[in-house]
Amino acid sequence: MTIKLRNARLIDGTGAEPYLAEIVIEGQRIASVAAEGTGDGQDSDATVIDVGGATVMPGLIDAHSHPSFLPEIDLAKMGDLPVEEHTLLTARNARLMLDQGFTSMLCAASAKPRLDLVVRNEINAGNLIGPRMLVASPELTVTGGVGDVRLPHMHRQSVEHVCDGVDQFRQTTRWYMREGVDHMKLDISGDEFIPYAKGRVTTMTDEEVAATCQVAHARGKRVAAHARSAESVKMCVRHGIEIIFHADFTDEEGLDLVAENKDKHFVAPAFGFLHTSRYEAGDWGLTPEVTASMGLDEQLESLIANMIELKKRGVRVLPGGDYFVPWNPMGNNARDLEHFVNFLEFSPMEAIESATRLGGELMLQPDDLGCIKAGYLADLLVLDGDPLKDIAILQNQSTFTGIMKDGVWHKEPPLSRSGDVEKWSISGSVTGAPEPVLR
Ligand SMILES: [Zn+2]
Structure with a gap:
């Protein structure tokens, strides 16, 4: 099946200026991208959709998702949810992410051993609707x-897997390799929300971290870490x-080390959670006095x-902000792009590139995901509006x-919006190589 999108104001994920384009999709991939009116005339057997100058951009990629986390800061309660309800909740959250324009997500930690990975498997098999997932x-x-x-007086397990010593880290990592996670998650540092750490x-x-890395890397798998402390x-x-x-408290030496090895690492600060905890969580007891005393x-x-x-x-810093607690809820994940613009000196284009092209690298599919280019998988969004003017x-x-x-359309646009081209301020003639043609 061939689909041709016409009059698309294309943001292709590479950081290039937008231009008016026609995009041909054949099967699951993008067959061609050309300046509007210069395509190879495949209209006859294609379903032609005139998007009327609407923005077309790659699907968003979230670098720190928790589809299996409850809207709950109390991790003990999260652990208490029976696995049956918990699996259904995870599947619902995965779908919510796709509804919000996230066609891929990297999960930062599963709340029970196999929640994220069974949902990943069902999505990959076509039995559930959701984004592509790499699971932890x-x-x-x-x-x-x-x-x-x-608790010292009773047996209890929650969402974490507690290990002590090299042998336990090694064995537990082997256990998750067997179950089929894409990467391991280590909590190397404490957190301001944990009074005792x-x-x-x-x-x-160091030895415990080394044990997990040794086992995972030997199997060709990656490791992700909650790492707030400098060390x-x-x-x-x-x-x-x-x-x-996170990397909140990185010192000069740490910054140098990450920068020297920038091709090996992705950094996802999980900005949203910290920002909303500080400024928007008063109704949940996190008043300015409380957050000041916590050191936020x-x-x-x-x-x-x-x-x-x-x-x-030049380090790859990616959006994905620990969206799950009630004041920073699952589904709001695209707000991290706005935070990047407001606080981290990203332009809207840089924030989009980070959530698309760099996201493709994070997902280990740099030649398949994150850009709208010939040969790439057809993961894309059609937007009424200009995210470069208003990232929100x-x-x-x-x-x-x-x-x-x-x-495949998860949400299908109307067949023709040609009357809208003017509404989106498209002007100038478009010929030959892609050039910025919008004012
Ligand atoms: Zn997290």
């Missing part, structure tokens, strides 16, 4: 680390941890300075008139 193990933590909510504390030992970020570099989450002001300030510096040095429109589901994954 639950967070491996140590006794007294992030998420160890066990704050963010500057490094909870895991934890250095451990990520030392052990070749590909995906570094310094944490946010440090995170912002570090991300600006890493971006300047990406958060509004009603903006999306079309969402396509793998060449």
Whole structure:
């Protein structure tokens, strides 16, 4: 089946200026992209959709998703949900992500061992609707680390997998390799939300981190880490941890190390969670007094300075903001792009490139995902509006008139919008090589 999109104001994911284009999709891939009116005339057997100058851009890619997390900060409660309800919730959240324009997501941790991975498998088999997923193990933590909510007087397990010592890390990592995760997740540092292990504390030992990395890397799998402390970020570099989450308290030495190895690492600060915890969670008890006493002001300030510096040095910094708690809910994930623009010195185009082309690299499909180019998988969005003028429109589901994954419409745009071309301020003639033609 061939689909031709005409009069598309194309943002192709590479950072190139938008231009008016026609895009031909054959099966699951993009067959050709050409300036409007210069295509090879395949209209006869194609379904032609005139999008009327609407924006067409690659599907969004989220770098830190938690489809199996409840809207809940209390990890013990999250652990208590029976696995049957929990699986259904995970599937619903995956679909919600696709509804919001995310055609791919990298999961940061599963809330039970196999939740994210069975949903991934069902989506890949075509039995469930959702984005492409790369899935993690639950967070491996140590006794007294992030998420160890066990109580001394009773047996209890929550969303984390508690390991102590090299042997337990090695065995647990082998266990998750057998189950089929795409990457391991380690909680190397503490967190301001954990009174007994704050963010500057490094909870895991070098040997424990090395054990997981050794097992995962030997099987060709990656490792992702919750790494807030300065030392934890250095451990990520030392052990070749590909995906570094947070990096709030990185020091100069850590910044240098990450920058020197920028081709090996992705950094996803998970900005949304920290921002909303500081500024928008008063109704949930996180008043300015409480967040000040937790140290969220310094944490946010440090995170912002570090991300600006890493971006300047060419490190791949990606949006994906721990959206699951009620004040930072699942589905709002595109708000991270707005945060990148407002706080981290990204232009709207850079934020989009980060969530698309760099996302394709993060998903391990740099030649398949994240750009609208001939040969790439047809994951794309049709938007009524210009995200370069207002990046926040990406958060509004009603903006999306079309969402396509793998060449199949999840949301199908109307066949003709030709009357709208003028509405979107398209002018000038378009010939030959792609040139910016919009004012
Ligand atoms: Zn997270």
